[in-house]
Amino acid sequence: MSDLADRCRWIGVDWGTSNLRIWAMDAAGQMLGERRSDKGMGTLTRAEFEPAFLDLAGDLLPEGRVTPVWVCGMAGARTGWAEAGYRPVSTRALPDAAPIPLDGTDSRIRVRILPGISQDNPPDVMRGEETQIAGYLAGAPEFTGVICLPGTHSKWVQIEGGDVFHFASFMTGEIYDLLAHKSVLRLTLDDMDWSDEAFRSGIDDALARPERVSGYLFAMRAGALLNGASPDVGPARLSGLLIGAELAAARPYWLGQEVVLIGAGRLAEIYRAALGHAGLDARIADGAEMALAGLRAAADAFDKGD
């Protein structure tokens, strides 16, 4: 038995659409190691999930003991490893009872997938974000305020006394990628440097006249044709316009609120700068750390006595 397998007591898994990340955890809740793979949920058929997991984690599993595996994210979607459903708002970020373990898996593991959260009016869903939120709330159980999770489908979440109360998703990240790489704007954005000033002007324009954004977008293309390359036709302007439009729509969420951004790297910094420009000082909590903290909260709550 490897030293890691000897010390590993449970495994946390964040299984997104494009990536898979696992953490080996010891008896004291300390992380022994992290591994990643590009075998995201979007690339796998149902039968391929367990082999993909075992490829990455097989040597962490001691024989003769059942290792709990806690999974969050898109692995719980209808076309994922097993459908984990949604719990409607208002709700705690983690379920009240342990999810039922998956049937028929390798005898060394007991796999439980955390459910997402849904909202009826307006219709909305999250899957994976609820675990990051649980991770944040593990360190601030009575938090009341707003959590923003930037990403492909960014989310604004109102938290009331530790409950997920209401939320709204926006397609900002996906629309940015489509416009930057698949639309006529790709001809404009190529090789342009970032400009803080162009970013802020995009935020200002979109916040002031959000209905004009699709006009402002074509004006970037026209401006490039008429006046050549400039920051006003570059990626910072596009980012500012789209995030500004999101801020305009999400204003009831953030205006006058305490806002925590859960995310990582450049994207979280960009959202923090956008909120700062709108007069709000947001804190950043690291997205991967929050996912792991949420998985740990589930393991702590439901694996006692295992």
Next chain:
Amino acid sequence: MSDLADRCRWIGVDWGTSNLRIWAMDAAGQMLGERRSDKGMGTLTRAEFEPAFLDLAGDLLPEGRVTPVWVCGMAGARTGWAEAGYRPVSTRALPDAAPIPLDGTDSRIRVRILPGISQDNPPDVMRGEETQIAGYLAGAPEFTGVICLPGTHSKWVQIEGGDVFHFASFMTGEIYDLLAHKSVLRLTLDDMDWSDEAFRSGIDDALARPERVSGYLFAMRAGALLNGASPDVGPARLSGLLIGAELAAARPYWLGQEVVLIGAGRLAEIYRAALGHAGLDARIADGAEMALAGLRAAADAFDKGD
């Protein structure tokens, strides 16, 4: 010499990004025939334009006579057959003087490309639409009102006493195609029927809260996940949301104005329905007829005495 070549006095060409359409015209300005090809400007290098034209029109060209060829559209772009530039607003839809013929073409043709129209503030351009506008104005020289040209990049154009005074472009058509075919919404829209009611609800929601459109879009995906297929998550809703957002931004153009839609088929009907739902009765003028009428206006103005 073919009968067509004997009677053909000039050729009109509408050369767009994805399609090429030509009309053979007789001495009385009557159309002898129309031909189309999919050799759009987007698929051709500069050297390939003349061969593509001659493939389609070669048998229409008598020997021993120079046939005028009038071209509008993207063939005049920087990467087209030859750059035809832009004329700034406010301006007549057609130039005041005949464009300079292209150098070095086949001796049987004299090719002139009509320039586009530009606007400095906000930056905007059109190329091809100005000829359709000229075609409409040929039949209504003193028109004052608004012309809307739906399409990949739809345009709203204020006409004052026959002049192009101001205009605004929106990426509505391109964004629809990206969302319907490349985004997560493609999973929702597949095989869904059109619903007038869902279309109108999309217009209403976007007109009332245009800043929320990217949220309404994700709500379609969430609604499909939670409640299954319904018109509220289908293409009519997407179309209503995006056209409604455009109408919200273009409101200064159409509110209380006389509006003419230049376009064809389903898209023109959809815009007419959208404007009708917003309380405005727009007329439709056929896009291809207007392009040909504009080319004819150029030939009439500049080929006299040829």
